Amino acid sequence: MENCLHCGKEIQWANNKKKYCGPKCSKAYHTAKLRETKGIVERTVTCAHCGEVFTTWSMQKVYCGWECNNAAQTERKKKLVEEKRNADLL
Numbered sequence: 001m002e003n004c005l006h007c008g009k010e011i012q013w014a015n016n017k018k019k020y021c022g023p024k025c026s027k028a029y030h031t032a033k034l035r036e037t038k039g040i041v042e043r044t045v046t047c048a049h050c051g052e053v054f055t056t057w058s059m060q061k062v063y064c065g066w067e068c069n070n071a072a073q074t075e076r077k078k079k080l081v082e083e084k085r086n087a088d089l090l
């Protein structure tokens, strides 16, 4: 029986290749490792689309997820088309 590398709990999974008791511990472990080795600090970002607050390692990320990313892109495209139409009318 293996123990979770992050919280030390016994891993109940049938397959013993797992090093963590779950995806949360896996993420937390890697997060801590990154912070330790690279001095990277997690950023708290407010989603530019829905306004939800989330944390990310990426310096570029402005949306909480691909759904907001897609929605924002669709909106941007729509706006561009509308602006072009307005410009044509003028």
Ligand SMILES: [Zn+2]
Binding pocket: 004, 005, 006, 007, 008, 009, 020, 021, 022, 025
């Ligand atoms: Zn764990």
Ligand SMILES: [Zn+2]
Binding pocket: 047, 048, 049, 050, 051, 052, 063, 064, 065, 068
């Ligand atoms: Zn969002």
